[in-house]
Amino acid sequence: MIIALKQDAGRDEVRNFASALEKQGVKIHFSEGASQTVLGLVGDTTLIDEESLLAHHLVEKVIRVQEPYKRANRKFHPADTRIDVPGADGVVRHIGSGYLGIIAGPCSVESREQIVEVAGAVKAAGAGLLRGGAFKPRTSPYSFQGMGCDGLNLLLEAKKETGLPIVTELMAIHQLEVFDEVDIIQVGARNMQNFTLLKELGRCRKPILLKRGLASTITELLMAAEYLMAGGNDQIILCERGIRTFDSHTRNTLDLSAIPALKRQTHLPVIVDPSHATGIAWMVPAMSKAAIAAGADGIIVEVHNNPEAALCDGEQSITPEEFGGLMGILRKYAELEGKKI
Numbered sequence: 001m002i003i004a005l006k007q008d009a010g011r012d013e014v015r016n017f018a019s020a021l022e023k024q025g026v027k028i029h030f031s032e033g034a035s036q037t038v039l040g041l042v043g044d045t046t047l048i049d050e051e052s053l054l055a056h057h058l059v060e061k062v063i064r065v066q067e068p069y070k071r072a073n074r075k076f077h078p079a080d081t082r083i084d085v086p087g088a089d090g091v092v093r094h095i096g097s098g099y100l101g102i103i104a105g106p107c108s109v110e111s112r113e114q115i116v117e118v119a120g121a122v123k124a125a126g127a128g129l130l131r132g133g134a135f136k137p138r139t140s141p142y143s144f145q146g147m148g149c150d151g152l153n154l155l156l157e158a159k160k161e162t163g164l165p166i167v168t169e170l171m172a173i174h175q176l177e178v179f180d181e182v183d184i185i186q187v188g189a190r191n192m193q194n195f196t197l198l199k200e201l202g203r204c205r206k207p208i209l210l211k212r213g214l215a216s217t218i219t220e221l222l223m224a225a226e227y228l229m230a231g232g233n234d235q236i237i238l239c240e241r242g243i244r245t246f247d248s249h250t251r252n253t254l255d256l257s258a259i260p261a262l263k264r265q266t267h268l269p270v271i272v273d274p275s276h277a278t279g280i281a282w283m284v285p286a287m288s289k290a291a292i293a294a295g296a297d298g299i300i301v302e303v304h305n306n307p308e309a310a311l312c313d314g315e316q317s318i319t320p321e322e323f324g325g326l327m328g329i330l331r332k333y334a335e336l337e338g339k340k341i
């Protein structure tokens with residue numbers, strides 16, 4: 001429940017009003033704007049009577065929040081959240097609130113040469129952040145499982161060489177001890193509802209890139225974000241990466257309508273992964289453009305210097321040259337949307 005107070009509400013009166021409400025068993029979050037204070041009631045508000053609140057002289061408006069998420073809710077936090085990620089080169093990358101985050105790199109870290117070469121190439125083309133998997137959640141236990149800690153160290157070398165902040169997936173909480181220098185922790189689609197993991201990551205103070213589960217609803221994605229935020233971590237980036245539908249023509253079905261839907265429901269940045277959504281390299285530029293046109297705050301795209309020889313997801317990886325061409329077009333799209341890259 002959200003209570004918007006009248007513009008002239010005095011501070012002391014507001015405090016007294018709030019503590020009276022707290023006695024009814026709810027916690028109160030204050031949001032003090034330039035001219036108006038908004039109270040967010042967290043907890044069981046079923047016993048609080050809307051009519052009697054409206055009778056109070058301080059109260060302008062009462063909104064019953066239907067959504068089960070509060071911290072991720074735009075009603076509760078109208079301004080867009082912007083995630084700031086400083087690079088080792090001293091440049092701070094922004095994602096959200098008018099800034100497009102462009103994350104690019106291979107599916108998996110395979111060798112020093114590979115990751116450093118791709119990192120340099122995507123940086124030159126204009127990527128803001130480097131992606132690369134070290135711990136890989138593969139459908140088959142016999143598929144390449146990623147280089148693990150060695151891969152992470154190579155990713156850190158690429159970070160040092162290019163200055164690009166890095167994004168990589170964490171699959172189990174014990175891996176957190178080797179994630180000190182990782183800039184954004186990715187929670188993959190398969191772990192979106194691993195609530196134990198989400199609770200633990202809620203306690204950490206690094207930005208989290210939360211991917212939508214293969215068959216998760218928009219509300220479920222927002223509830224997963226709420227788990228992270230309930231622990232105090234408010235730096236969450238949501239990622240639409242395709243959902244499972246009846247059509248097997250593409251790897252998944254990119255739910256472009258999730259972008260405006262999420263942007264309306266939440267203040268958190270929303271990015272799109274066109275690579276896993278389609279599974280087909282030649283579709284990636286079209287879907288990247290569509291994502292930005294639909295209001296996404298960025299993309300995370302797989303780029304490999306030799307897709308044919310990639311150990312993972314080569315068929316959906318674009319080359320650095322193709323990525324460079326795409327960036328040229330996305331800059332124009334960003335301009336049309338009034339956003340900066």
Ligand SMILES: [Mn+2]
Nearest residue numbers: 107302312313
């Ligand atoms: Mn991949």
